[in-house]
Amino acid sequence: MKLKRLRDAYADAFRSLDVDDDIEPCPDASVLVDSVRGRLGPATQDSVSEHLDRCPVCLEAYRLAVTSMRPVSSPSLPPG
Ligand SMILES: [Zn+2]
Numbered sequence: 906m907k908l909k910r911l912r913d914a915y916a917d918a919f920r921s922l923d924v925d926d927d928i929e930p931c932p933d934a935s936v937l938v939d940s941v942r943g944r945l946g947p948a949t950q951d952s953v954s955e956h957l958d959r960c961p962v963c964l965e966a967y968r969l970a971v972t973s974m975r976p977v978s979s980p981s982l983p984p985g
Contacts (some may be wrong), residue, residue: 908938911969918962929956931963934970941970 912934913976932953939945940953 908934910936911966914969915962915966917956918965931960933958934966935962937967938970938974941967941974 915934929952936945936953940950945953957967978983
């Protein structure tokens with residue numbers, strides 16, 4: 906898992922999207938990673954899921970995390 910890469914993508918998304926101020930602060934990328942891994946407690950997992958419903962930036966980061974953590978059986982794409 907390339908957490909740095911996820912963080913970079915996350916930061917890019919924040920720069921390119923206007924996130925609604927009404928929603929709660931975005932969780933750290935590592936929280937999303939823990940969520941994908943199922944390492945969060947039920948309460949935290951709930952709030953993350955709720956946040957993903959409302960925040961396209963985090964949803965995208967979450968999807969990235971899911972994709973990057975899936976076992977890859979085919980050759981991975983070159984970086985870039
Ligand atoms: Zn968010």
